[in-house]
Amino acid sequence: MRLIIRQDPESVAYYTANYIKQRILEFNPTAERPFVLGLPTGSSPITVYRHLVEFNRKKEISFQHVVTFNMDEYVGLPRDHPESYHSFMFNHLFKHIDINPKNIHILNGCAEELDKECTRYEEEIKKVGGIELFLGGIGPDGHIAFNEPGSSMNSRTRVKTLAYETVLANARFFGGDVNKVPKLALTVGVGTVMDAREVIVIITGAHKAIALNKCIEEGVNHMWTVSAIQMHPSAMIVCDEDATLELHVKTVRYFKSIEQVQEQLIGRDNIGLKGSISSLSKMNQDNNPHYNYSIQ
Numbered sequence: 001m002r003l004i005i006r007q008d009p010e011s012v013a014y015y016t017a018n019y020i021k022q023r024i025l026e027f028n029p030t031a032e033r034p035f036v037l038g039l040p041t042g043s044s045p046i047t048v049y050r051h052l053v054e055f056n057r058k059k060e061i062s063f064q065h066v067v068t069f070n071m072d073e074y075v076g077l078p079r080d081h082p083e084s085y086h087s088f089m090f091n092h093l094f095k096h097i098d099i100n101p102k103n104i105h106i107l108n109g110c111a112e113e114l115d116k117e118c119t120r121y122e123e124e125i126k127k128v129g130g131i132e133l134f135l136g137g138i139g140p141d142g143h144i145a146f147n148e149p150g151s152s153m154n155s156r157t158r159v160k161t162l163a164y165e166t167v168l169a170n171a172r173f174f175g176g177d178v179n180k181v182p183k184l185a186l187t188v189g190v191g192t193v194m195d196a197r198e199v200i201v202i203i204t205g206a207h208k209a210i211a212l213n214k215c216i217e218e219g220v221n222h223m224w225t226v227s228a229i230q231m232h233p234s235a236m237i238v239c240d241e242d243a244t245l246e247l248h249v250k251t252v253r254y255f256k257s258i259e260q261v262q263e264q265l266i267g268r269d270n271i272g273l274k275g276s277i278s279s280l281s282k283m284n285q286d287n288n289p290h291y292n293y294s295i296q
Protein backbone atom coordinates (compact mmCIF):
# COMPACT_ATOMS: atom_id res chain seq x y z
CA MET A 1 0.00 0.00 0.00
CA ARG A 2 1.40 3.39 -1.02
CA LEU A 3 0.92 6.61 0.93
CA ILE A 4 1.37 9.77 -1.13
CA ILE A 5 1.63 12.91 1.02
CA ARG A 6 0.98 16.32 -0.52
CA GLN A 7 1.02 19.77 1.06
CA ASP A 8 -2.71 20.59 0.83
CA PRO A 9 -6.08 19.36 -0.51
CA GLU A 10 -5.53 21.15 -3.83
CA SER A 11 -2.30 19.29 -4.59
CA VAL A 12 -3.89 16.04 -3.39
CA ALA A 13 -6.70 16.60 -5.91
CA TYR A 14 -4.31 17.47 -8.75
CA TYR A 15 -2.13 14.42 -8.11
CA THR A 16 -5.20 12.15 -7.97
CA ALA A 17 -6.85 13.58 -11.10
CA ASN A 18 -3.57 13.37 -13.01
CA TYR A 19 -3.07 9.78 -11.88
CA ILE A 20 -6.57 8.81 -13.05
CA LYS A 21 -5.99 10.57 -16.38
CA GLN A 22 -2.73 8.67 -16.92
CA ARG A 23 -4.27 5.32 -15.95
CA ILE A 24 -7.10 5.81 -18.45
CA LEU A 25 -4.66 6.89 -21.18
CA GLU A 26 -2.38 3.90 -20.48
CA PHE A 27 -5.43 1.58 -20.45
CA ASN A 28 -6.51 2.95 -23.82
CA PRO A 29 -10.20 1.97 -23.42
CA THR A 30 -12.52 0.96 -26.27
CA ALA A 31 -16.25 0.22 -26.52
CA GLU A 32 -15.45 -3.47 -26.14
CA ARG A 33 -12.94 -2.90 -23.33
CA PRO A 34 -14.06 0.14 -21.34
CA PHE A 35 -12.19 1.63 -18.37
CA VAL A 36 -14.44 0.93 -15.35
CA LEU A 37 -14.08 3.66 -12.74
CA GLY A 38 -15.59 3.62 -9.23
CA LEU A 39 -16.39 7.06 -7.86
CA PRO A 40 -17.21 8.69 -4.49
CA THR A 41 -19.14 11.77 -3.45
CA GLY A 42 -18.53 14.17 -0.58
CA SER A 43 -16.22 17.20 -0.56
CA SER A 44 -12.95 15.26 -1.02
CA PRO A 45 -13.37 14.44 -4.74
CA ILE A 46 -14.89 17.79 -5.86
CA THR A 47 -11.57 19.32 -6.97
CA VAL A 48 -10.51 16.01 -8.54
CA TYR A 49 -13.66 16.18 -10.67
CA ARG A 50 -12.92 19.80 -11.55
CA HIS A 51 -9.51 18.78 -12.89
CA LEU A 52 -11.00 15.83 -14.82
CA VAL A 53 -13.56 18.17 -16.39
CA GLU A 54 -10.71 20.53 -17.38
CA PHE A 55 -8.63 17.67 -18.85
CA ASN A 56 -11.70 16.64 -20.87
CA ARG A 57 -12.40 20.20 -22.03
CA LYS A 58 -8.79 20.48 -23.22
CA LYS A 59 -9.24 17.10 -24.96
CA GLU A 60 -6.38 15.61 -22.94
CA ILE A 61 -8.69 12.74 -22.08
CA SER A 62 -12.03 11.30 -23.24
CA PHE A 63 -14.65 9.55 -21.14
CA GLN A 64 -16.40 8.02 -24.16
CA HIS A 65 -15.24 4.54 -23.20
CA VAL A 66 -15.31 5.02 -19.44
CA VAL A 67 -17.99 3.25 -17.39
CA THR A 68 -18.64 4.58 -13.89
CA PHE A 69 -20.10 3.09 -10.72
CA ASN A 70 -20.76 5.35 -7.76
CA MET A 71 -20.17 4.12 -4.22
CA ASP A 72 -23.47 4.99 -2.65
CA GLU A 73 -26.79 6.83 -2.66
CA TYR A 74 -29.20 7.93 0.04
CA VAL A 75 -32.44 5.95 0.43
CA GLY A 76 -35.61 7.91 -0.23
CA LEU A 77 -34.16 11.03 -1.85
CA PRO A 78 -35.66 11.57 -5.32
CA ARG A 79 -32.98 11.43 -8.04
CA ASP A 80 -33.34 15.16 -8.74
CA HIS A 81 -33.21 16.20 -5.06
CA PRO A 82 -30.36 18.76 -4.83
CA GLU A 83 -28.59 16.64 -2.19
CA SER A 84 -28.98 13.25 -3.88
CA TYR A 85 -25.73 11.70 -5.04
CA HIS A 86 -27.21 11.60 -8.54
CA SER A 87 -27.48 15.41 -8.46
CA PHE A 88 -24.02 15.70 -6.91
CA MET A 89 -22.36 13.61 -9.63
CA PHE A 90 -24.11 15.29 -12.57
CA ASN A 91 -23.44 18.77 -11.19
CA HIS A 92 -19.77 18.13 -10.39
CA LEU A 93 -18.77 15.78 -13.21
CA PHE A 94 -21.14 13.98 -15.56
CA LYS A 95 -22.86 16.91 -17.24
CA HIS A 96 -19.49 18.51 -18.00
CA ILE A 97 -17.74 15.56 -19.72
CA ASP A 98 -18.20 13.44 -22.84
CA ILE A 99 -19.36 10.34 -20.95
CA ASN A 100 -22.12 8.22 -22.47
CA PRO A 101 -25.09 8.41 -20.04
CA LYS A 102 -25.70 4.67 -20.44
CA ASN A 103 -22.26 4.12 -18.94
CA ILE A 104 -23.16 5.92 -15.70
CA HIS A 105 -24.26 3.64 -12.83
CA ILE A 106 -25.62 5.05 -9.59
CA LEU A 107 -27.67 3.06 -7.11
CA ASN A 108 -31.37 3.89 -7.11
CA GLY A 109 -32.22 4.88 -3.54
CA CYS A 110 -35.92 4.99 -4.45
CA ALA A 111 -36.14 1.47 -5.85
CA GLU A 112 -39.26 -0.49 -4.92
CA GLU A 113 -37.15 -3.38 -3.63
CA LEU A 114 -33.85 -2.11 -2.23
CA ASP A 115 -32.25 -5.53 -1.76
CA LYS A 116 -32.98 -6.39 -5.41
CA GLU A 117 -31.45 -3.05 -6.45
CA CYS A 118 -28.27 -3.92 -4.56
CA THR A 119 -28.06 -7.36 -6.16
CA ARG A 120 -28.66 -5.81 -9.60
CA TYR A 121 -25.81 -3.34 -8.97
CA GLU A 122 -23.34 -6.09 -8.14
CA GLU A 123 -24.42 -7.93 -11.31
CA GLU A 124 -23.86 -4.80 -13.41
CA ILE A 125 -20.32 -4.53 -12.04
CA LYS A 126 -19.68 -8.19 -12.87
CA LYS A 127 -21.14 -7.73 -16.38
CA VAL A 128 -18.46 -5.16 -17.28
CA GLY A 129 -15.65 -7.31 -15.89
CA GLY A 130 -15.25 -5.66 -12.49
CA ILE A 131 -13.89 -2.25 -11.56
CA GLU A 132 -10.45 -1.21 -12.83
CA LEU A 133 -9.90 1.65 -10.40
CA PHE A 134 -12.06 2.59 -7.40
CA LEU A 135 -11.59 6.14 -6.14
CA GLY A 136 -12.85 6.64 -2.60
CA GLY A 137 -12.95 9.08 0.27
CA ILE A 138 -13.55 8.40 3.95
CA GLY A 139 -15.61 9.80 6.75
CA PRO A 140 -13.91 11.05 9.95
CA ASP A 141 -14.71 7.63 11.47
CA GLY A 142 -12.76 5.92 8.70
CA HIS A 143 -15.79 4.61 6.82
CA ILE A 144 -15.35 4.01 3.10
CA ALA A 145 -18.49 4.55 1.00
CA PHE A 146 -21.17 4.12 3.68
CA ASN A 147 -19.50 1.11 5.29
CA GLU A 148 -19.89 2.31 8.83
CA PRO A 149 -17.73 1.15 11.76
CA GLY A 150 -18.46 -2.53 12.45
CA SER A 151 -19.27 -3.33 8.82
CA SER A 152 -18.20 -6.73 7.55
CA MET A 153 -14.90 -6.45 5.67
CA ASN A 154 -16.30 -8.83 3.03
CA SER A 155 -19.57 -6.96 2.63
CA ARG A 156 -21.28 -6.42 -0.71
CA THR A 157 -23.69 -3.76 -1.96
CA ARG A 158 -26.52 -3.44 0.55
CA VAL A 159 -28.77 -1.17 2.57
CA LYS A 160 -26.97 0.47 5.51
CA THR A 161 -28.18 2.49 8.49
CA LEU A 162 -26.03 5.59 8.80
CA ALA A 163 -24.04 6.07 11.99
CA TYR A 164 -24.93 9.18 13.99
CA GLU A 165 -21.41 10.57 13.29
CA THR A 166 -22.05 10.21 9.55
CA VAL A 167 -25.44 11.90 9.79
CA LEU A 168 -23.78 14.73 11.75
CA ALA A 169 -20.93 15.00 9.20
CA ASN A 170 -23.34 15.07 6.26
CA ALA A 171 -25.81 17.51 7.84
CA ARG A 172 -23.64 20.29 6.38
CA PHE A 173 -25.20 19.47 3.00
CA PHE A 174 -28.73 19.70 4.47
CA GLY A 175 -28.57 23.20 5.94
CA GLY A 176 -27.03 21.82 9.14
CA ASP A 177 -30.32 20.09 10.02
CA VAL A 178 -29.60 16.47 11.05
CA ASN A 179 -33.32 15.72 10.80
CA LYS A 180 -33.15 16.30 7.05
CA VAL A 181 -30.29 13.83 6.51
CA PRO A 182 -31.54 10.41 5.33
CA LYS A 183 -30.83 7.71 7.92
CA LEU A 184 -30.49 4.89 5.37
CA ALA A 185 -28.30 4.53 2.30
CA LEU A 186 -27.43 2.00 -0.38
CA THR A 187 -23.69 1.42 -0.46
CA VAL A 188 -21.17 -0.79 -2.16
CA GLY A 189 -19.58 -3.10 0.38
CA VAL A 190 -16.00 -3.14 1.62
CA GLY A 191 -15.61 -6.34 -0.40
CA THR A 192 -17.03 -4.66 -3.48
CA VAL A 193 -14.45 -1.85 -3.25
CA MET A 194 -11.57 -4.21 -2.49
CA ASP A 195 -12.49 -6.38 -5.51
CA ALA A 196 -11.42 -3.48 -7.74
CA ARG A 197 -8.07 -4.04 -9.46
CA GLU A 198 -6.83 -0.77 -7.97
CA VAL A 199 -8.06 1.40 -5.07
CA ILE A 200 -7.18 5.03 -4.43
CA VAL A 201 -8.44 6.80 -1.29
CA ILE A 202 -8.26 10.56 -0.75
CA ILE A 203 -7.81 11.58 2.90
CA THR A 204 -7.46 15.27 3.71
CA GLY A 205 -7.87 17.40 6.80
CA ALA A 206 -6.93 17.12 10.48
CA HIS A 207 -10.39 15.71 11.22
CA LYS A 208 -9.38 12.53 9.38
CA ALA A 209 -5.93 12.19 10.97
CA ILE A 210 -7.05 9.59 13.51
CA ALA A 211 -8.68 7.50 10.76
CA LEU A 212 -5.43 7.64 8.75
CA ASN A 213 -3.41 6.66 11.83
CA LYS A 214 -5.74 3.70 12.50
CA CYS A 215 -5.49 2.63 8.86
CA ILE A 216 -1.73 2.99 8.42
CA GLU A 217 -0.26 2.25 11.83
CA GLU A 218 -2.84 -0.03 13.45
CA GLY A 219 -3.71 -2.37 10.59
CA VAL A 220 -6.94 -3.96 9.42
CA ASN A 221 -9.89 -3.21 11.71
CA HIS A 222 -13.60 -3.45 10.92
CA MET A 223 -14.21 -0.42 13.15
CA TRP A 224 -12.18 1.60 10.62
CA THR A 225 -13.34 0.07 7.35
CA VAL A 226 -10.87 1.99 5.14
CA SER A 227 -8.17 -0.16 6.81
CA ALA A 228 -9.20 -3.03 4.53
CA ILE A 229 -6.99 -1.24 2.00
CA GLN A 230 -3.96 -2.72 3.79
CA MET A 231 -4.91 -6.12 2.32
CA HIS A 232 -5.26 -4.83 -1.25
CA PRO A 233 -2.51 -5.71 -3.77
CA SER A 234 -2.66 -2.36 -5.59
CA ALA A 235 -3.82 0.42 -3.26
CA MET A 236 -2.81 3.99 -2.66
CA ILE A 237 -3.82 6.67 -0.17
CA VAL A 238 -3.29 10.28 -1.26
CA CYS A 239 -3.37 12.61 1.73
CA ASP A 240 -2.41 16.11 2.78
CA GLU A 241 -0.07 17.13 5.62
CA ASP A 242 -2.97 17.81 8.00
CA ALA A 243 -4.20 14.23 7.67
CA THR A 244 -0.75 12.97 8.82
CA LEU A 245 -0.94 14.79 12.18
CA GLU A 246 -1.60 11.56 14.12
CA LEU A 247 1.09 9.51 12.35
CA HIS A 248 4.53 8.86 13.81
CA VAL A 249 7.25 11.10 12.39
CA LYS A 250 9.15 8.02 11.21
CA THR A 251 6.07 6.76 9.32
CA VAL A 252 5.73 10.09 7.48
CA ARG A 253 9.47 10.21 6.77
CA TYR A 254 9.43 6.65 5.44
CA PHE A 255 6.64 7.24 2.94
CA LYS A 256 8.14 10.58 1.91
CA SER A 257 11.51 8.90 1.33
CA ILE A 258 9.92 6.50 -1.15
CA GLU A 259 8.62 9.47 -3.11
CA GLN A 260 11.97 11.28 -2.90
CA VAL A 261 13.64 8.31 -4.59
CA GLN A 262 10.95 8.24 -7.24
CA GLU A 263 11.21 12.02 -7.72
CA GLN A 264 14.98 11.83 -8.21
CA LEU A 265 14.71 8.94 -10.62
CA ILE A 266 11.55 9.57 -12.51
CA GLY A 267 10.23 13.03 -11.75
CA ARG A 268 7.55 14.32 -9.38
CA ASP A 269 3.95 13.33 -10.01
CA ASN A 270 5.12 11.11 -12.82
CA ILE A 271 1.95 9.21 -13.11
CA GLY A 272 3.05 6.43 -15.40
CA LEU A 273 3.56 4.73 -12.10
CA LYS A 274 3.25 1.18 -13.22
CA GLY A 275 6.19 1.74 -15.57
CA SER A 276 8.05 3.99 -13.17
CA ILE A 277 7.80 1.57 -10.25
CA SER A 278 9.03 -1.30 -12.39
CA SER A 279 11.94 0.83 -13.59
CA LEU A 280 12.56 1.83 -9.96
CA SER A 281 12.72 -1.78 -8.88
CA LYS A 282 14.85 -2.55 -11.96
CA MET A 283 17.15 0.25 -10.77
CA ASN A 284 17.26 -1.62 -7.48
CA GLN A 285 17.97 -4.91 -9.19
CA ASP A 286 20.86 -3.26 -11.04
CA ASN A 287 22.27 -2.85 -7.52
CA ASN A 288 22.41 0.84 -8.03
CA PRO A 289 24.67 1.87 -5.12
CA HIS A 290 22.67 5.02 -4.48
CA TYR A 291 19.28 3.43 -3.94
CA ASN A 292 18.52 0.63 -1.59
CA TYR A 293 14.80 1.29 -1.20
CA SER A 294 12.35 -1.41 -2.10
CA ILE A 295 9.15 0.09 -3.46
CA GLN A 296 6.08 -1.52 -1.91
Ligand SMILES: N[C@@H]1[C@@H](O)[C@H](O)[C@@H](COP(=O)(O)O)O[C@@H]1O
Nearest residue numbers: 040041042043044137138139145
Ligand atom coordinates in the same frame (compact mmCIF):
# COMPACT_ATOMS: atom_id res chain seq x y z
N1 LIG B 1 -20.83 8.27 1.60
C1 LIG B 1 -19.89 9.38 1.57
C2 LIG B 1 -18.51 8.81 1.39
O1 LIG B 1 -18.42 8.19 0.11
C3 LIG B 1 -17.50 9.96 1.49
O2 LIG B 1 -16.19 9.45 1.26
C4 LIG B 1 -17.60 10.54 2.88
C5 LIG B 1 -16.54 11.62 3.10
O3 LIG B 1 -17.02 12.86 2.71
P1 LIG B 1 -16.03 14.12 2.60
O4 LIG B 1 -15.17 13.82 1.41
O5 LIG B 1 -16.94 15.27 2.41
O6 LIG B 1 -15.24 14.18 3.87
O7 LIG B 1 -18.91 11.12 3.02
C6 LIG B 1 -19.98 10.19 2.86
O8 LIG B 1 -20.00 9.35 3.96
